Structure formats: structure tokens, C-alpha cells
Amino acid sequence: MNPSLRNKMAGAAAGGAIVMAAVLLQWHEGVKYTPYRDPGGVLTVCYGHTGNVISDKSYTQKECDSLLDSDLKAAMVVVDANVTVPLTQSQKAALASFVYNVGSGAFARSTLLKKLNAGDKVGACDEMRRWVYVDGRIWKGLVSRRAVERELCLKSL
Numbered sequence: 001m002n003p004s005l006r007n008k009m010a011g012a013a014a015g016g017a018i019v020m021a022a023v024l025l026q027w028h029e030g031v032k033y034t035p036y037r038d039p040g041g042v043l044t045v046c047y048g049h050t051g052n053v054i055s056d057k058s059y060t061q062k063e064c065d066s067l068l069d070s071d072l073k074a075a076m077v078v079v080d081a082n083v084t085v086p087l088t089q090s091q092k093a094a095l096a097s098f099v100y101n102v103g104s105g106a107f108a109r110s111t112l113l114k115k116l117n118a119g120d121k122v123g124a125c126d127e128m129r130r131w132v133y134v135d136g137r138i139w140k141g142l143v144s145r146r147a148v149e150r151e152l153c154l155k156s157l
């Protein structure tokens with residue numbers, strides 16, 4: 001993990017999983033106030049928000065923060081609803097970031113979740129490394145993101 005991100009994550013740890021996940025998402029997604037197409041062609045804005053994006057609107061920082069908060073809370077709900085084993089705050093943050101990026105349906109159907117709920121946390125965390133493709137090609141940004149998520153997922157094991 002990048003030393004700067006490591007420091008930010010250490011500072012966020014006191015805020016729990018949702019604050020840690022927010023730092024992680026802000027780091028990997030960056031912020032863009034005008035809508036754009038992500039590498040998969042999905043209309044996106046702010047910190048990787050998709051869905052209900054107004055294509056010709058310029059979003060404010062306050063709107064982006066609100067979308068991030070809402071999307072992240074929804075990702076945490078998906079994690080809490082699907083995971084049946086105890087998790088550390090770091091593991092919850094990693095999984096929330098993962099769900100935020102791949103979507104709730106993909107997570108719910110994933111081998112990662114099956115392994116996690118079967119008690120194979122190391123195997124589940126290792127599954128993250130498989131989710132690095134966009135249109136059949138390995139995407140460098142996803143490789144680095146999954147490496148960080150995996151590191152957090154393995155923390156405290």
C-alpha cells in the first residue's frame with residue numbers, strides 16, 4: 001500500500017469501517033465534478049457514482065460528498081446483509097470498497113462471498129485479485145485497487 005494512503009487509512013481507523021472505506025474510495029476513484037464515461041462506458045460522476053447521473057450537470061463538492069455517503073452506506077448494507085461471519089473493521093472497509101466498485105449483484109453471486117461465508121477468509125481475500133478486468137482486459141487501476149483491498153481484507157487474520 002502506498003505510504004500516503006497507509007497514513008490516511010491509519011488516521012481513518014478510529015472512525016470505523018465506513019470512514020476507512022470512504023478514504024479508500026476517495027483515493028482510488030478521485031473526484032470529477034462533471035459526468036464522464038468510465039472505462040466500461042458507464043456514465044459516472046464524483047467519486048465513481050453511477051445511476052441517476054445528470055449528463056449535463058456540474059456537481060458541487062457537497063453533492064459529491066452526499067452521493068459518496070449514500071453509496072457507501074448502501075454498500076455497507078450489502079456487506080452486512082450477505083456476510084455471515086464476523087469481520088474486522090478493515091475487512092468491512094475492504095468489502096464495502098469492493099461492493100461499491102463491482103456492484104451488489106456481482107458480490108452476492110461471487111466465489112469471494114461463498115469462500116468468506118464458508119470461513120475461508122484468506123481464500124476470499126485472494127479472490128479480489130481476480131476482479132481486475134474491464135471488457136476482457138486487465139485494468140491497471142483495478143489491479144492496484146484490488147491489491148489494497150486485499151491487504152485490508154487480510155489485516156488481522
